[in-house]
Amino acid sequence: MTNQDIFRELTNITPAYILDAAPRAESASRRRSRLLRWGSLAACICLVAVLAIHIKVAFTPAQMTDVFREGTCMELTDLAQLPARYDGAALVEGLGAKSYEFYYKEGGDPTDPADWYSLLVSEGIGNGQVVLHCMFGDPDLEDWKVDMVFTKKATETRVIHGVEVQIARQQPSLRAEYWYYTIFKYDGVVYDLRTLSDDAGYVDEVLERMLGELE
Amino acid sequence: MDDRDIIKLYLARDEEAIAETQRKYGRYCHYVALRITGSEQDAEELVNDACLRAWNTIPPHDPESLKAYVGMLTRRLAVNRLEENTAAKRSGHAAAPLEELSECLPDNAEGNLPESVALRDSLDRFVKALSRRDRRVFLQRYWYACPVAEVAADCGMTVSHVTVVLLRLRKKLKAHLEKEGFSP
Structure with a gap:
C-alpha cells in the first residue's frame, strides 16, 4: 500500500461527506472561456483602478497571531471532565457545546493550570458554526487582536456586559457567508471566538450566550 | 433544472x-x-x-x-x-497532501497490496467516525487537495491549528489502518 493508494481510494467515500466538506471558495472559483475572459477584461479595464481599492479593502485577510501550541490533546464531552477547576468555564458552558478539545503541555500535569495551553470548541450551535479557542496562561490580548490591514471599517470594539470585545468580519470568498472574528480577555484567558452564519446577528447571539453568564 | x-x-x-x-x-x-x-x-x-x-x-x-x-x-x-x-516529473497542487499521506502508511506495509475495496471501506469508516469539523478539515486537505491556508480560512481556524489537527488526523488514520489489518 502506498500514499497514492490512500489518496486514490479516498475518491469513493460516502458522497454526503464529500459534499459537506466542499470548500466555500469553490463557489467563487471562476471558469470562463478565453473569449469571455478577454471580453470581460476589455469591458472592465476602466473600472480596475476603482475596484482594486475596493477589493483590497474587502478581501485583505485578517492578520491574527497564529500561535497554536500542539501539546497533548484530551477530548472531552463535558466541561466537568476538565482535570482542574477553571473559573471562566461558565462562559464556555453558555454555548452548550457537546465536545471540547483540551490541550496541555506535552508531558505536563493536566491538573495544573500552569501547564494548560488551550480549550477548543468547534461545532454547529444554533443556526451557525462556532470555533472558540480559549488561550490560557494570561496571554497579552494585544498579541491576539485582529488587524485588518487596509481598513479600520471592518473592525469595531464594543463593550458587552463590561467586557471589551473586538469584532471583525471577513468573507473567505465572494459568495461565501462572513466569518466574524471576536477577541476578548476575561480573567486571564484570551477568547478567540469565530462564528459563521447567514444571519449577521448570530455573532451577537453567541456573545450574549457567553458574556451574559457574567451577570 | x-x-x-x-x-x-x-x-x-x-x-x-x-x-x-x-x-x-x-x-x-x-x-x-x-x-x-x-x-x-x-x-x-x-x-x-x-x-x-x-x-x-x-x-x-x-x-x-x-x-x-x-x-x-x-x-x-x-x-x-x-x-x-x-x-513525467510534472507535479500538481496535490503533491504536498499526497506526500503527507505517506505518514499514514502502516509500519512495514511495503509490499502489502490489499484489495482496493477493503481500503476504500476502511477509509470510509475512518471518515465516518470523525467529528464534522475534523472531517471537513481532512477532506478539504486530502479529497479536495486544498492548501492549508485555504482550509483554515474556510473553517475559521488558524493555519497552525489546522496543521496540528491534520497531524493528529494522520496519526489517527495510521492507527486506524493498522487496527484494520493493513499492516502485516
Whole structure:
C-alpha cells in the first residue's frame, strides 16, 4: 500500500461527506472561456483602478497571531471532565457545546493550570458554526487582536456586559457567508471566538450566550 | 433544472444532459480538477472527460447526487492525470497532501497490496467516525487537495491549528489502518 493508494481510494467515500466538506471558495472559483475572459477584461479595464481599492479593502485577510501550541490533546464531552477547576468555564458552558478539545503541555500535569495551553470548541450551535479557542496562561490580548490591514471599517470594539470585545468580519470568498472574528480577555484567558452564519446577528447571539453568564 | 431532471435526460439518452451537467456542475468539477492537477488546461479537459464519463455510465448508474457523482468522476480522472504528470516529473497542487499521506502508511506495509475495496471501506469508516469539523478539515486537505491556508480560512481556524489537527488526523488514520489489518 502506498500514499497514492490512500489518496486514490479516498475518491469513493460516502458522497454526503464529500459534499459537506466542499470548500466555500469553490463557489467563487471562476471558469470562463478565453473569449469571455478577454471580453470581460476589455469591458472592465476602466473600472480596475476603482475596484482594486475596493477589493483590497474587502478581501485583505485578517492578520491574527497564529500561535497554536500542539501539546497533548484530551477530548472531552463535558466541561466537568476538565482535570482542574477553571473559573471562566461558565462562559464556555453558555454555548452548550457537546465536545471540547483540551490541550496541555506535552508531558505536563493536566491538573495544573500552569501547564494548560488551550480549550477548543468547534461545532454547529444554533443556526451557525462556532470555533472558540480559549488561550490560557494570561496571554497579552494585544498579541491576539485582529488587524485588518487596509481598513479600520471592518473592525469595531464594543463593550458587552463590561467586557471589551473586538469584532471583525471577513468573507473567505465572494459568495461565501462572513466569518466574524471576536477577541476578548476575561480573567486571564484570551477568547478567540469565530462564528459563521447567514444571519449577521448570530455573532451577537453567541456573545450574549457567553458574556451574559457574567451577570 | 434539478438533479433528478438531468438524470432523467441521461436515462432518456438526451445529449442535453451533458450540457446541463456542465452548466450546473462544471465549475465545481473544474475546481476539483484544478486543485489536484494544478493545470488550467488539464482541468478543462478533465471536466469534459468527466461529463462524457457520466454519459457513458448513467445508465446503468442512477446516482442519488449528481454533483457528488460527477465530482467523484472528475477526481478519479484528475488523480490518474496527476499520476501521469508525476511520472513525467510534472507535479500538481496535490503533491504536498499526497506526500503527507505517506505518514499514514502502516509500519512495514511495503509490499502489502490489499484489495482496493477493503481500503476504500476502511477509509470510509475512518471518515465516518470523525467529528464534522475534523472531517471537513481532512477532506478539504486530502479529497479536495486544498492548501492549508485555504482550509483554515474556510473553517475559521488558524493555519497552525489546522496543521496540528491534520497531524493528529494522520496519526489517527495510521492507527486506524493498522487496527484494520493493513499492516502485516
